[in-house]
Amino acid sequence: MDHTSTETPRAKRDIHHGVDRCASSPAECLVDPLADALARIGWSWSRDRAQLPQAAQHLAKVADQAGLPAVATIARTVSGMARGDDTAALAANVARLAWFGSLGLVEMEEAEDDHEVEVATGC
DSSP states (O other): OOTTOOOOHHHHHHHHTTOOHHHHOGGGGGHHHHHHHHHHHHHHHHHOGGGHHHHHHHHHHHHHHHTOHHHHHHHHHHHHHTTSSOHHHHHHHHHHHHHHHHHHHHHHHHHHHHHHHHHHHTO
16 A cells, blocks of 8 residues: 555545545545554554655554644654663653544544535535
């Protein structure tokens, strides 16, 4: 999977069918990439820590695009700490990243739901 693209399968399908959801709700196109980037952090933490700095930098980029500066900042912290030897501090920051990342996803999903209601009702 290309972890640099922010175009989701759903966005590709919608554009193919003449619907550009990204035009009306750009954050909607970042929900899947954000979820993928968070999953990549979890995978890197548990399976291949050598990939953690790169995964965290990618998450920081996606979080910046999604308007989640706290997630981006924590991701950059994790990226830097992953190169060090303080495993306890790294674990704490990976946990913070998972927590704030999941809150960001919930926030984006709620915004997406609110947008769908606005479109459906015209309000």
